[in-house]
Amino acid sequence: MKIHVTGANGLLAKYVIDACKIFGTVDGTDVDTMDITNFENVLSHLKNNTPDVIVHLAALQGRTASRENPSKFFTVNVSGTLNLMEACRQLGIKKFVLMSSLTVHGKSEIPVDENSPILPLHPYGASKAAAELVVRSYSKSFGIHAFIMRPNYISGKIYDSYKENIIYNFVDNIETNGLVELAGDGRFQREWVHASDIAEAIKLALLSEIDGCETFILSETENRISMMELTNKIIKLAGKGRIATKPEIEGFSLISSNKKAKEMLNWKPKVGIDEIIEEVFNGYRENHQR
Template identity: 30%
Template sequence: MGHYLVTGAAGFIGARVVEMLLADGHSVEGVDNLCDAYDVRLKEYRLARLTPHANFHYHPVDISEMSAVQQVFAHSAPLDGVINLAARAGVRASVENPWVFLSTNTTGTLNLLESCRQYGVKKFVLASTSSIYGADAPYPTPETASSDRPLQPYAASKKGAEAMCHAYHYLNGIDVTIFRYFTVYGPAGRPDMVMFRFVQWISEGRPVRLNGDGEQSRGFTYVDDIARGTILGLKPVGYEIINLGGHETITMNEMIRSLEEMIGRKADVTHLPLHPADMLTNWADVSKARRLLGWEPQVNLQEGMRSLVDWYMQERAWTSQVITA
């Protein structure tokens, strides 16, 4: 069995990746600094599900701090691979404080790559973003679409991380899989993402704050499908950038109508101006993931949304209080 280091282990995608690796008999070194970029109760909930596992070891480390990263590698060596899911995410938040996005997403990736070089780790998986494609991408978007004109510091910081991965692949022979994630949803998701927000706001009778006319759309993929695809990325590929997710598109208005039906409550929609950092749509061409990794999503949108609603209701005593603003 393998021995892997997963950063962002208490994150939405990271926690599911860790759970799946553990279920398959691997051992995992989990790194997460539990930053307060969003309500930390979600991270504590996910981490509490991991810590009982004997093959999981938690390191409360910030990947932007090189000395701390090297201590983790020294403690954990030898490693079969690193999956870097630690990130400051959020297109709007990056406009307000771009420096922390650069520190975590770009410098943090550099720290991990350099530690891989020093400790002889030959496999590196990076979580990037569909936001990197900017405003004029074709739909569905292939990996060959231009990523040279990011619209926000978040996407720019991920572009820098991708470029650093290529440099370390070229100079040091590190095998790199980069995933450009499209919109991911599911139980215990990020509360700053639209799906969690809408479920909470509709369930609790709060105003549903909708930017624009609601006809903007997103391509969604369930978190378990994303986690499976991420683990498939551990196979040798050389250096590849692969879209993952976003295979089922839905408008915000359609999502609200579906959630109203599942929750059994009408949404009180308040329309706000469209945010300039937001993309009007995203929709992934995932044919490369199918070809290289044999990846196929297994959970359809209605089934996944139902799972999210059911989880929220089961945990409602505290999820109703999670900060979503």
């Protein structure tokens, strides 16, 4: 089996490429080698070495950046996905994995599942929701078997290029300013999932005999933590730092249920929140001591 991974220079890709090597040949492209917003470029590249599966990780990310340039986010995240799906249709590629985002659901104090309302709060979340519809429509219309993955907050080996990672930003604030400012009272919650566990879910999906188009939330309820708790863990590791709350700024929770992925894929995330935080913290210090 040949697998093609888009966004090959991103945080998640190295984990996915390693996990998928059991299937055979795995190659990858990034913006420098295949511009997903250019259909002719996409078609030409994939035609030269037609894969059996496309794992689509390439995307613009971040709520703040998406508010600054929403048009660019929709061009890359929606039109780029459309170009890949159309190439699949024309070339007869019958399996596709889309890396979406739990942010399509907006905010929720109760665990969202795959059937919860789609209510994105920013252009990034909206662009991912639209990309999901593109994939679902091509799957239904043209018989392309598709997996839509909605991860919660992803972590892994983080470097300076991944500024949207909350843990990285909190570590950076503590190391440089000794202060983290939290919205509201800091009690709102998030869940983290390690990139290696997401890669494992993709591998399990490709090993399965699931047809049609299925959506899976990828998160770890045991890694649910408030922003206050998260910051205190980083402060303990750093041996310094303080917290300031900003009651005038609304904070909100986004938590989820991973029941479907556990039951249908037999997915069992392994990396806990303490290990996730320590990896980012240690990686930050290693990177800034060079």
